[in-house]
Amino acid sequence: GQQLNQSPQSMFIQEGEDVSMNCTSSSIFNTWLWYKQEPGEGPVLLIALYKAGELTSNGRLTAQFGITRKDSFLNISASIPSDVGIYFCAGQPPTNSGYALNFGKGTSLLVTP
Amino acid sequence: DGGITQSPKYLFRKEGQNVTLSCEQNLNHDAMYWYRQDPGQGLRLIYYSQIVNDFQKGDIAEGYSVSREKKESFPLTVTSAQKNPTAFYLCASSSRTGTQPQHFGDGTRLSIL
Numbered sequence: 001g002q003q004l005n006q007s008p009q010s011m012f013i014q015e016g017e018d019v020s021m022n023c024t025s026s027s028i029f030n031t032w033l034w035y036k037q038e039p040g041e042g043p044v045l046l047i048a049l050y051k052a053g054e055l056t057s058n059g060r061l062t063a064q065f066g067i068t069r070k071d072s073f074l075n076i077s078a079s080i081p082s083d084v085g086i087y088f089c090a091g092q093p094p095t096n097s098g099y100a101l102n103f104g105k106g107t108s109l110l111v112t113p
Numbered sequence: 114d115g116g117i118t119q120s121p122k123y124l125f126r127k128e129g130q131n132v133t134l135s136c137e138q139n140l141n142h143d144a145m146y147w148y149r150q151d152p153g154q155g156l157r158l159i160y161y162s163q164i165v166n167d168f169q170k171g172d173i174a175e176g177y178s179v180s181r182e183k184k185e186s187f188p189l190t191v192t193s194a195q196k197n198p199t200a201f202y203l204c205a206s207s208s209r210t211g212t213q214p215q216h217f218g219d220g221t222r223l224s225i226l
Contacts, residue, residue, distance in 0.1 A: 003155055033214050042119075042203050042217035043156075088155060090215075100146055100171060101215060103155030 002027060006089050006104025013079055014112050021107040022073040023089030031092035032065050032072035033101065038085045046087075047074070079111050116140065119204050119218035125226050126191065126198060134189045134221045136204035143208065145187035146215065149173060150201040159202075162187055191223060199225050
């Protein structure tokens, strides 16, 4: 499966700042998902997007499914130290391996108090 | 609580040895997946199964084998043919129709002695 282009690779910010990361693909996807992973644990789902143009929020997190179906972004507002972790985008292409996901390489977020 | 349980958390393999990683889910999901994660990389699909007694190779299946005798269980065997098995292995499950996002276990870290 295709690996998605996720950027930035890492971010080092101060508490209270807003964060933005994005993911692009050369082909279209039916679903975009954003996960957060902490060291030694499995990814935890943050937001799921199922329709082009869809904008969804989960607390301080907001994500959008791009109109072209080839991109998605995740914003985190007013970051706090517990936001630290690796954020992954994942997409589900129209014809794929039994709904298996294609993943980006992750954005590592560090937040200083 | 419903969820996905992976065991063991840490596993060590000797050269030439096969090892089996366990994955059990009580979410009543039809589909299950195995991913491999290397440092600084996204997740890559090893095998997936949409229904009992059926499974398909993913992008990096060489050196691995699986079975799906029960809906709840999808064990992964890392064989001696896998020359670089040191990685973090993640199991996931989802509804067969793909209308629900994948949920992940907490992973097994495999190392070579």
